[in-house]
Amino acid sequence: xxxxxxxxxxxxxxxxxxxxxxxxxxxxxxxxxxxxxxxxxxxxxxxxxxxxxxxxxxxxxxxxxxxxxxxxxxxxxxxxxxxxxxxxxxxxxxxxxxxxxxxxxxxxxxxxxxxxxxxxxxxxxxxxxxxxxxxxxxxxxxxxxxxxxxxxxxxxxxxxxxxxxxxxxxxxxxxxxxxxxxxxxxxxxxxxxxxxxxxxxxxxxxxxxxxxxxxxxxxxxxxxxxxxxxxxxxxxxxxxxxxxxxxxxxxxxxxxxxxxxxxxxxxxxxxxxxxxxxxxxxxxxxxxxxxxxxxxxxxxxxxxxxxxxxxxxxxxxxxxxxxxxxxxxxxxxxxxxxxxxxxxxxxxxxxxxxxxxxxxxxxxxxxxxxxxxxxxxxxxxxxxxxxxxxxxxxxxxxxxxxxxxxx
Amino acid sequence: xxxxxxxxxxxxxxxxxxxxxxxxxxxxxxxxxxxxxxxxxxxxxxxxxxxxxxxxxxxxxxxxxxxxxxxxxxxxxxxxxxxxxxxxxxxxxxxxxxxxxxxxxxxxxxxxxxxxxxxxxxxxxxxxxxxxxxxxxxxxxxxxxxxxxxxxxxxxxxxxxxxxxxxxxxxxxxxxxxxxxxxxxxxxxxxxxxxxxxxxxxxxxxxxxxxxxxxxxxxxxxxxxxxxxxxxxxxxxxxxxxxxxxxxxxxxxxxxxxxxxxxxxxxxxxxxxxxxxxxxxxxxxxxxxxxxxxxxxxxxxxxxxxxxxxxxxxxxxxxxxxxxxxxxxxxxxxxxxxxxxxxxxxxxxxxxxxxxxxxxxxxxxxxxxxxxxxxxxxxxxxxxxxxxxxxxxxxxxxxxxxxxxxx
Numbered sequence: 140x141x142x143x144x145x146x147x148x149x150x151x152x153x154x155x156x157x158x159x160x161x162x163x164x165x166x167x168x169x170x171x172x173x174x175x176x177x178x179x180x181x182x183x184x185x186x187x188x189x190x191x192x193x194x195x196x197x198x199x200x201x202x203x204x205x206x207x208x209x210x211x212x213x214x215x216x217x218x219x220x221x222x223x224x225x226x227x228x229x230x231x232x233x234x235x236x237x238x239x240x241x242x243x244x245x246x247x248x249x250x251x252x253x254x255x256x257x258x259x260x261x262x263x264x265x266x267x268x269x270x271x272x273x274x275x276x277x278x279x280x281x282x283x284x285x286x287x288x289x290x291x292x293x294x295x296x297x298x299x300x301x302x303x304x305x306x307x308x309x310x311x312x313x314x315x316x317x318x319x320x321x322x323x324x325x326x327x328x329x330x331x332x333x334x335x336x337x338x339x340x341x342x343x344x345x346x347x348x349x350x351x352x353x354x355x356x357x358x359x360x361x362x363x364x365x366x367x368x369x370x371x372x373x374x375x376x377x378x379x380x381x382x383x384x385x386x387x388x389x390x391x392x393x394x395x396x397x398x399x400x401x402x403x404x405x406x407x408x409x410x411x412x413x414x415x416x417x418x419x420x421x422x423x424x425x426x427x428x429x430x431x432x433x434x435x436x437x438x439x440x441x442x443x444x445x446x447x448x449x450x451x452x453x454x455x456x457x458x459x460x461x462x463x464x465x466x467x468x469x470x471x472x473x474x475x476x477x478x479x480x481x482x483x484x485x486x487x488x489x490x491x492x493x494x495x496x497x498x499x500x501x502x503x504x505x506x507x508x509x510x511x512x513x514x515x516x517x518x519x520x521x522x523x524x525x526x527x528x529x530x531x532x533x534x535x536x537x538x539x540x541x542x543x544x545x546x
Numbered sequence: 547x548x549x550x551x552x553x554x555x556x557x558x559x560x561x562x563x564x565x566x567x568x569x570x571x572x573x574x575x576x577x578x579x580x581x582x583x584x585x586x587x588x589x590x591x592x593x594x595x596x597x598x599x600x601x602x603x604x605x606x607x608x609x610x611x612x613x614x615x616x617x618x619x620x621x622x623x624x625x626x627x628x629x630x631x632x633x634x635x636x637x638x639x640x641x642x643x644x645x646x647x648x649x650x651x652x653x654x655x656x657x658x659x660x661x662x663x664x665x666x667x668x669x670x671x672x673x674x675x676x677x678x679x680x681x682x683x684x685x686x687x688x689x690x691x692x693x694x695x696x697x698x699x700x701x702x703x704x705x706x707x708x709x710x711x712x713x714x715x716x717x718x719x720x721x722x723x724x725x726x727x728x729x730x731x732x733x734x735x736x737x738x739x740x741x742x743x744x745x746x747x748x749x750x751x752x753x754x755x756x757x758x759x760x761x762x763x764x765x766x767x768x769x770x771x772x773x774x775x776x777x778x779x780x781x782x783x784x785x786x787x788x789x790x791x792x793x794x795x796x797x798x799x800x801x802x803x804x805x806x807x808x809x810x811x812x813x814x815x816x817x818x819x820x821x822x823x824x825x826x827x828x829x830x831x832x833x834x835x836x837x838x839x840x841x842x843x844x845x846x847x848x849x850x851x852x853x854x855x856x857x858x859x860x861x862x863x864x865x866x867x868x869x870x871x872x873x874x875x876x877x878x879x880x881x882x883x884x885x886x887x888x889x890x891x892x893x894x895x896x897x898x899x900x901x902x903x904x905x906x907x908x909x910x911x912x913x914x915x916x917x918x919x920x921x922x923x924x925x926x927x928x929x930x931x932x933x934x935x936x937x938x939x940x941x942x943x944x945x946x947x948x949x950x951x952x953x
Contacts, residue, residue, distance in 0.1 A: 328770025
């Protein structure tokens with residue numbers, strides 16, 4: 140079996156973390172100067188690993204194996220959240236490079252190909268999953284034309300020109316080339332840690348439905364407007380929150396989560412009855428039926444609040460991502476490799492967060508592997524994973540890749 | 547009885563509204579350039595009305611009668627809310643000037659004194675009731691030193707220097723000089739209009755208790771954190787709102803109003819469980835006992851939420867203003883004058899909004915008169931009152947003043 144080099148792997152991760160270092164983490168928005176520098180460094184590392192590497196027209200770094208046998212695509216993303224962690228995304232990309240090197244160094248892997256990708260802008264500086272969507276042909280030119288950086292307002296076209304890739308073609312997936320796609324990632328939650336496991340074999344990525352609920356009443360003076368004639372949009376909002384939380388608690392499946400992460404009152408002043416309000420309600424579940432059931436209930440409750448008055452209540456779905464199932468044979472390969480290197484210390488689990496794998500899964504059999512996040516922390520510079528777990532995850536990843544390519 | 551000149555009254559109001567005109571209303575924050583210009587114009591109008599007028603060291607415009615007999619103080623404020631109305635405050639000041647003129651022109655009023663004041667900053671550009679509080683000796687120098695404009699951040703000291711009054715003494719009330727204080731104002735609500743009345747004789751000004759309720763949970767990823775282990779500060783907030791609204795509906799007196807006008811989640815992002823949240827709860831009632839009863843219940847409910855967990859909940863009273871009762875003999879005088887000029891078209895009513903009269907009432911017998919607000923609108927440039935109602939109110943005000951001074 141291919142043997143990964145833990146020192147080389149951690150060394151590359153530490154070097155990559157120097158690009159945009161912030162405290163113990165990294166600030167590296169996609170297509171920022173420091174992000175472009177990190178992509179050029181990735182091209183060098185991929186080239187040294189024996190791959191044909193380049194940055195494509197959307198900023199994806201893609202390294203292709205020169206082998207002619209069966210091939211797997213591996214990757215994740217190297218852009219970060221603002222003041223984010225050093226491993227979120229980066230680890231999956233460097234795993235790919237390390238596995239490619241381990242394959243190159245193992246005569247038993249001769250002819251087996253590992254392609255590696257760092258997908259541009261997974262974290263949403265310019266849009267949602269720009270790089271992986273571009274790769275599967277789901278990111279139209281018109282969307283690039285409109286995209287601007289949430290960090291500094293730079294148009295995406297201008298950022299791509301600055302990166303020197305405005306004239307480079309956008310790489311497109313060739314499904315015939317690949318057995319499938321594998322992505323490793325930190326868990327970003329605390330399930331592995333609290334379960335005392337070191338490897339998570341991901342069963343699927345939850346679907347996410349996002350709703351914007353708007354409340355329209357009548358703005359008025361908080362001292363001179365008697366209670367019976369008020370149309371307080373804030374009261375309508377908090378009452379609907381109460382109703383939704385109560386119903387959802389009854390209806391939730393074992394893995395359902397829902398969140399009202401954003402609330403805005405207008406004008407949000409202590410002495411003014413809010414005339415308008417809105418909130419964002421997000422629902423996540425691995426089962427499409429459960430998502431649809433909860434979505435229907437949210438709409439029913441909003442309609443009932445609207446009918447009851449005194450405020451108008453409207454609900455609209457602002458985005459929806461369907462759940463993704465991981466490929467069963469790939470999960471089996473991860474199980475077996477995990478049991479060899481960490482017997483009894485692995486578990487199957489869904490991913491509550493979104494990943495490029497859900498995009499790739501539309502075109503290729505796909506699967507994911509998790510390593511523990513210390514304290515469940517992510518999207519923060521303090522995010523971390525024990526070096527032993529990082530190395531273990533990479534070895535499991537390499538073994539499973541070899542098994543899949545030989546299978 | 548002194549006879550007011552409706553044309554002169556409305557003319558002065560229209561002229562004053564030119565200072566900082568915005569749409570059909572006025573934008574005149576206290577001690578802005580345009581506000582200072584309007585104060586200089588008020589000094590002129592007061593001087594023409596026979597008063598000794600000046601701007602004092604806090605920006606109050608004060609015109610003193612040269613008479614030696616019994617004296618009444620009248621006034622309100624001429625600063626406005628941002629993009630506010632043309633009558634809120636201004637009407638009460640110009641009523642004072644017009645009544646002073648009517649007294650001067652009526653031989654039967656010889657010797658009776660009308661002092662007129664435009665209190666600085668009633669609307670809170672630099673603080674709360676700065677001018678009237680200064681006049682009763684309740685605005686320490688240290689508070690002026692710290693005060694800055696909410697409009698543009700200008701320190702109050704700097705604004706006073708620009709107005710040329712930094713070296714002017716701050717006028718202080720002489721309780722021996724006055725029989726009492728009268729203030730006229732637009733209602734700012736819709737009770738007179740819906741009751742088809744033209745005059746409101748104010749019985750008192752409601753007390754206002756303001757509470758800041760803070761919720762502390764744990765910020766986390768909205769996808770990877772299972773419901774049972776969440777500490778969602780937003781859920782804690784909306785649930786407590788629901789509980790408070792339910793209890794307060796049962797406990798409220800006939801004139802109680804309460805408002806959650808401000809809600810803030812932190813970080814207020816769709817995919818992040820809010821780690822912290824706060825809201826402002828305001829309670830108004832004319833009865834101190836009812837205010838205390840509701841305040842105790844709010845504290846009890848917050849403590850119960852804190853004890854129940856999973857979030858910590860704390861509540862602190864950030865301000866409290868006790869209810870003010872209007873002086874009975876002054877109310878009787880308003881009743882009688884109103885019944886003469888608008889028989890059957892007046893009513894007694896509390897003020898749900900705060901006014902300078904509640905400050906003056908600490909030192910002088912005080913009372914207030916309301917005229918209708920069209921559609922109940924105030925704190926908006928579309929605020930208005932029928933000219934006939936403006937003139938009627940001023941005549942009632944003048945009659946009552948004469949009766950009080952002769953009584």
